[in-house]
Amino acid sequence: MTLEVSGLNAWYGKAHILSDVTLRVADGEAVVLLGRNGAGKSTLFRSILRLIPDVRGRVVFNGRDISNLSTYEIVRLGLGYVPEDRRIFTELTVEENLETGRQDPRPGAPVWTKDKLYALFPNLAAMGSRPAGRMSGGEQQMLTVARSLMGNPSLVLLDEPSEGLAPKILEDMAAAILVMKRQGLGILLAEQNLHFARAIADRAYIIEKGRIRFEGPLAKLEADAGIRNAYLAL
Numbered sequence: 001m002t003l004e005v006s007g008l009n010a011w012y013g014k015a016h017i018l019s020d021v022t023l024r025v026a027d028g029e030a031v032v033l034l035g036r037n038g039a040g041k042s043t044l045f046r047s048i049l050r051l052i053p054d055v056r057g058r059v060v061f062n063g064r065d066i067s068n069l070s071t072y073e074i075v076r077l078g079l080g081y082v083p084e085d086r087r088i089f090t091e092l093t094v095e096e097n098l099e100t101g102r103q104d105p106r107p108g109a110p111v112w113t114k115d116k117l118y119a120l121f122p123n124l125a126a127m128g129s130r131p132a133g134r135m136s137g138g139e140q141q142m143l144t145v146a147r148s149l150m151g152n153p154s155l156v157l158l159d160e161p162s163e164g165l166a167p168k169i170l171e172d173m174a175a176a177i178l179v180m181k182r183q184g185l186g187i188l189l190a191e192q193n194l195h196f197a198r199a200i201a202d203r204a205y206i207i208e209k210g211r212i213r214f215e216g217p218l219a220k221l222e223a224d225a226g227i228r229n230a231y232l233a234l
Contacts, residue, residue, distance in 0.1 A: 002027050002155045002186035003048075003079075008057035010047040010210075017043045018210045021057070023188075025155060027108075030177060030187040032201035032218075034194065034232060040210040041190035042084055045157045049074055049081055062108075062154060078106050080153030084160045084190075086144045090133030094124055097132050097143055101150035109154035110183040117146040120176050123169075138169030145176070155186035162196040174199045194232060198222075206231045 003025040010018040018040055025031045035041050047055045050071050059067050066074050075081070089097050098114060105111045118125035121142040127135065132143060141161065148156055161177070162170055177200045181187060191197050197204065197218065204221050206214035208231045214221065221227060 002029075002062060003188065004058075004060040005044075005048065006058040006060075008044070008047055008055065008059065010043055010052050010056075011054040012043075012052070016210070018047060021207070021210070021212055023205050023212065023215070025186045025188045027154070027186050028181055028184045029203070030181045030189065030201045032197040032204045033188060033190045033207055034192070034197065034204055035190075035207040036192065036232065039207045041207060042159055043210070044207065045081065045083075045159055045188075045190060048157065049079070075151070076103070078109055078152065078154040080148040080151055080156035082144050082148050082156065082158045082161065084163065086140050088132045088140050088143055088147070091131060093129050093131055094135075094143055095128045097147050098150050101147035103151040105152050106154065108184075109152050110180075110185055111152055112149040114150075117149060120149075120179055121146055121172070123172070136169075138165045138173075141165060141169070141173065142176075145173075149180070153185070155188065156180070158187065158189035160190055160192070162191060162193045170196065192232075194228070 005021060005023050008018055008021040021044060033041050046052045048059055058065065061077060061079055089100065123139055124142055124146060132140060161173055165173060174196060177187060201218055203216065204218055205212055213231050214227050
């Protein structure tokens with residue numbers, strides 16, 4: 001088991017944002033966390049990485065309790081993170097951005113090189129010397145994912161990877177995530193796009209007002225219009 005979250009609670013000041021969240025992600029499994037805007041998806045990711053100061057509960061990653069570790073220590077253990085707002089270095093080139101994410105290979109995790117990443121994201125292959133600020137939003141999203149993979153993680157958190165992408169880039173992103181999964185990478189992605197989730201995910205969780213409201217295979221969610229209408233419909 002790559003990631004196990006148990007009874008996770010998080011606060012922003014006096015506001016109780018996450019309430020007893022429990023989930024799991026295995027090696028080579030893509031799990032989608034579905035929910036509307038403000039449901040708690042990004043807060044959960046930031047809580048796992050201890051980017052939020054007031055968090056309680058237990059997080060186990062690759063058999064190690066990381067609940068009380070610092071963010072940099074968690075990342076060094078092989079937990080990758082692609083935030084919703086990308087956070088690329090716009091003045092650096094594509095190759096320089098990739099270098100900022102480089103970490104040594106680690107046992108049991110897929111090994112990624114620039115050549116493998118350029119094969120995974122062909123759009124980046126011809127842009128090695130281009131400043132990242134001169135790329136489209138979709139290309140920047142690909143670069144952010146590729147930079148995370150340069151850290152050779154065993155699991156990656158993808159926050160809204162489909163947001164704002166053109167249809168062709170969306171297809172390319174889905175194909176890349178499927179390759180990542182076949183390589184044995186554990187993937188937890190936060191999404192609102194159920195169509196995108198169908199193409200890549202094995203299981204789903206639905207979060208609403210900081211609580212998990214559904215857990216199960218995508219097929220079970222597809223068969224239950226009541227759950228979709230209650231927690232996902234706009």
